[in-house]
Amino acid sequence: MKINRIFLVVFIQFVIMKAEISCQEPSSGIYPKVAIPSLQSCYCDGFKQIYTLSKGNTLARYDWQGKMAFSYSESRYGAITQADMSNPLSVLVYYGAFGVAQILDRNLVLQSELNLRVLGYQTISAIGLGANNQIWIYDAEKLILVKLDPTGQVSRQSNELIDLIGNNKLEGRIWELDNFLFIRSPGLGWLQFDDYANFVQTLPLPDKDINRMSQEQIWYDDEDGYSFKFDLRTLKTKKYPKPAVIPKNLKAIMCPDGWLSLAPDQLLIFPSEN
Numbered sequence: 001m002k003i004n005r006i007f008l009v010v011f012i013q014f015v016i017m018k019a020e021i022s023c024q025e026p027s028s029g030i031y032p033k034v035a036i037p038s039l040q041s042c043y044c045d046g047f048k049q050i051y052t053l054s055k056g057n058t059l060a061r062y063d064w065q066g067k068m069a070f071s072y073s074e075s076r077y078g079a080i081t082q083a084d085m086s087n088p089l090s091v092l093v094y095y096g097a098f099g100v101a102q103i104l105d106r107n108l109v110l111q112s113e114l115n116l117r118v119l120g121y122q123t124i125s126a127i128g129l130g131a132n133n134q135i136w137i138y139d140a141e142k143l144i145l146v147k148l149d150p151t152g153q154v155s156r157q158s159n160e161l162i163d164l165i166g167n168n169k170l171e172g173r174i175w176e177l178d179n180f181l182f183i184r185s186p187g188l189g190w191l192q193f194d195d196y197a198n199f200v201q202t203l204p205l206p207d208k209d210i211n212r213m214s215q216e217q218i219w220y221d222d223e224d225g226y227s228f229k230f231d232l233r234t235l236k237t238k239k240y241p242k243p244a245v246i247p248k249n250l251k252a253i254m255c256p257d258g259w260l261s262l263a264p265d266q267l268l269i270f271p272s273e274n
Contacts, residue, residue, distance in 0.1 A: 033268055043085045044255035045214075099117035140169050165188060227242070
């Protein structure tokens with residue numbers, strides 16, 4: 001009986017491992033290729049949606065067959081310097097040259113706009129979308145985290161963070177996940193705050209940008225073609241090699257539904273076997 005139980009446990013673990021691997025490996029066949037001039041970056045979420053950002057200031061959403069669903073372009077405020085597509089119902093785009101933040105709906109239609117400089121925030125080095133279409137910013141002049149509602153009113157604000165980060169900045173995208181904030185401070189690494197902007201901990205992550213967050217997991221890549229999954233519950237990291245079907249010289253991003261790869265002026269889509 002004891003041997004049978006051990007066999008059953010091993011068998012179940014094997015089935016789980018095999019299912020996990022099959023979800024990561026691209027399916028066989030012809031892979032979609034999408035021509036996108038001046039392709040700059042891409043993002044995938046857990047709802048079978050792919051977003052791309054081009055240097056021509058066009059944000060677009062595609063499905064895993066490479067068909068464009070919606071697109072958005074704005075020419076008044078210069079280049080998009082930060083975009084947050086982690087919420088399937090709302091998208092944040094930020095134009096750093098003008099200090100303008102816009103909220104788009106799931107169809108990439110403009111819903112609201114805030115001029116953060118008019119509101120008194122002249123030096124913003126990090127920004128991200130919060131719950132209920134609120135916006136988190138880091139004011140690098142006052143050294144504080146601020147949460148703004150859609151009308152521009154302050155709903156939450158941190159104390160001055162000079163004792164925490166010294167002369168460093170919080171930079172890039174502010175990620176909100178399960179009532180926590182995750183922000184990178186180059187030179188210090190990734191910092192975790194609660195939803196009231198109180199510091200929680202420094203995470204054992206590399207001092208580099210990440211790809212996405214979902215279900216208490218953080219995903220990032222390295223220059224050698226590997227993707228990594230960091231579990232916030234166990235603080236452990238798992239490594240995934242890039243599939244052989246993806247050219248070695250191209251950047252690859254692991255997603256819930258497969259892999260994405262950026263080629264010059266082209267997005268390559270490698271759906272996983274399900």
